[in-house]
Amino acid sequence: xxxxxxxxxxxxxxxxxxxxxxxxxxxxxxxxxxxxxxxxxxxxxxxxxxxxxxxxxxxxxxxxxxxxxxxxxxxxxxxxxxxxxxxxxxxxxxxxxxxxxxxxxxxxxxxxxxxxxxxxxxxxxxxxxxxxxxxxxxxxxxxxxxxxxxxxxxxxxxxxxxxxxxxxxxxxxxxxxxxxxxxxxxxxxxxxxxxxxxxxxxxxxxxxxxxxxxxxxxxxxxxxxxxxxxxxxxxxxxxxxxxxxxxxxxxxxxxxxxxxxxxxxxxxxxxxxxxxxxxxxxxxxxxxxxxxxxxxxxxxxxxxxx
Numbered sequence: 463x464x465x466x467x468x469x470x471x472x473x474x475x476x477x478x479x480x481x482x483x484x485x486x487x488x489x490x491x492x493x494x495x496x497x498x499x500x501x502x503x504x505x506x507x508x509x510x511x512x513x514x515x516x517x518x519x520x521x522x523x524x525x526x527x528x529x530x531x532x533x534x535x536x537x538x539x540x541x542x543x544x545x546x547x548x549x550x551x552x553x554x555x556x557x558x559x560x561x562x563x564x565x566x567x568x569x570x571x572x573x574x575x576x577x578x579x580x581x582x583x584x585x586x587x588x589x590x591x592x593x594x595x596x597x598x599x600x601x602x603x604x605x606x607x608x609x610x611x612x613x614x615x616x617x618x619x620x621x622x623x624x625x626x627x628x629x630x631x632x633x634x635x636x637x638x639x640x641x642x643x644x645x646x647x648x649x650x651x652x653x654x655x656x657x658x659x660x661x662x663x664x665x666x667x668x669x670x671x672x673x674x675x676x677x678x679x680x681x682x683x684x685x686x687x688x689x690x691x692x693x694x695x696x697x698x699x700x701x702x703x704x705x706x707x708x709x710x711x712x713x714x715x716x717x718x719x720x721x722x723x724x725x726x727x728x729x730x731x732x733x734x735x736x737x738x739x740x741x742x743x744x745x746x747x748x749x750x751x752x753x754x755x756x757x758x759x760x761x762x763x764x765x766x767x768x
Contacts, residue, residue, distance in 0.1 A: 463652075463653070463657075465652070466649050466653045467649065468649070469646075469648060469649030469652065470645070470646055470649030470652075471649070472645050472649070473642045473645030473646030473648075473649055474642070474646055475642070476638050476642030476645060476646075478514060478642075479638055479642075480513070480634075480637070480638025480641075483631055483632070483634055483635030483638065490628035490631070494628070512538075512703055512707055514538075514642070515534060515538050515669070515702075515703050515707040516707045516710050517642065518530075518531065518534050518646060518668070518707075519534070519535065519708060519710055519711030519714075520711055520714050521646070522534070522711060523712065523715040523716075523717055524714055526715070527661055528586070528717035528718040528719055528720070529660065529720045529721075530650055530661040530662065530665040530668075531708070531711045532581060532662065532665065532708070532719060532729075533662035533663065533664065533665020533666045533725075533728075534665040534666070534668055534669040535577070535669065535703050535707055535708055536665070536666060536669065536728055536729055536732050536764075537665055537666035537667060537669020537670050537673075538669035538673040538699075538703055539574065539669075539699075539700045539704060539732055539736070540666075540728075540731075540732045540761065540764045541669060541670045541673045542673050542677065542696045542699055542700055543570075543696065543700055543732075543735060543757075544739075544761035545670075545757070545758060546673070546677040546696045547696060547739060547754065548754045548755065548756070548757030548759075548760075548761075549677060549681060549758070550677070550681050550684050550754070551750060551751060551757065552751050552754040552755065552758075553681055553684050553685060554684045554685065555748040555749065556684065556693055556743075557693070560744060562693065563693075563697075563740060563743045563744045564744070565605070566693075566694065566697035566698055567697060567739075567743060567744065568740070569601060569697075569701045570700045570736055570740070571736055571740060573598075573700070573704040573705045574700070574704050574729070574733040574736055575733060576594065576597070576705065577594075577705070577708055577729060578726065578729045578730060578733055580594070580708075581719055581722075581729060582722070582726055584718070584722045585716060585718055585719060586708065586711075586712040586716065586719070587712065587716050588712060588713055588715075588716055590709075590712055591708070591710065591712025591717075592712075592713050594705045594709030595706050595710055595713060596709075597709075598702065598705040598706040598709065599706075601705075646668060650664045650665070660720070660721070662720065662721070662724075662725065666728075666764065673699075700736065724767070727767050731763060731764065731767050732764070735760050739757065
């Protein structure tokens with residue numbers, strides 16, 4: 463039991479550290495090669511900030527842990543839209559640009575609704591996974607065509623940072639992500655077996671852990687008066703996780719869903735809360751501390767629904 467718990471924690475820490483290094487290295491490589499700032503922000507950062515979720519999905523699918531994969535994604539997405547928005551809004555009011563809210567907010571709701579629809583059958587097949595991943599890539603391509611190259615959606619990588627060996631940095635990060643994903647999934651499975659707890663619930667909790675970096679980045683962005691980056695980071699990641707992370711996992715191996723009704727309830731709650739937050743952002747010029755506190759409270763039911 464203790465060894466499994468240590469493996470789970472070590473995997474969580476390693477995933478976060480590895481994803482951070484991978485994004486930094488990849489971003490520096492892209493910038494050195496003259497790739498547009500928008501392309502770096504939307505592709506490398508959107509996928510990079512969700513590397514822990516992608517890795518967990520791939521490993522979970524390979525180990526036949528469908529409930530862990532789905533719980534992890536729901537836990538991560540719900541944490542970002544409630545705890546993330548809530549904590550950041552309490553630090554400082556969040557601006558609500560309607561154009562960005564429409565693009566990323568609606569995209570987020572559609573991504574979550576797609577996840578709900580796919581999971582409702584009790585099984586997510588390989589073809590569905592591939593189509594979901596392609597849908598995400600199509601969204602990114604559309605954003606690239608419609609947005610000026612000088613625009614930056616948001617980055618978890620400081621543009622002031624320089625790396626002497628960005629390729630080695632990126633490779634080392636990927637190695638950490640691979641190792642961390644293995645440790646987290648095997649550790650979570652061992653803890654669940656020892657406690658008799660559902661792996662879906664452990665997925666929710668580990669999802670909270672791996673989403674911490676995005677929340678921290680958003681908080682730092684607000685303190686630097688870059689509220690738009692904060693909103694883009696949290697909304698953008700919530701498009702990546704339900705579509706790309708789940709899609710990659712299902713593409714590796716079909717995902718079986720246990721206790722479909724309870725799973726759909728928690729996904730439905732995630733969707734409802736997300737839609738509510740989008741409406742609040744759209745109707746207000748900025749989201750203040752009281753709305754932030756309400757978002758924090760909205761996270762609590764997630765644990766009971768799981």
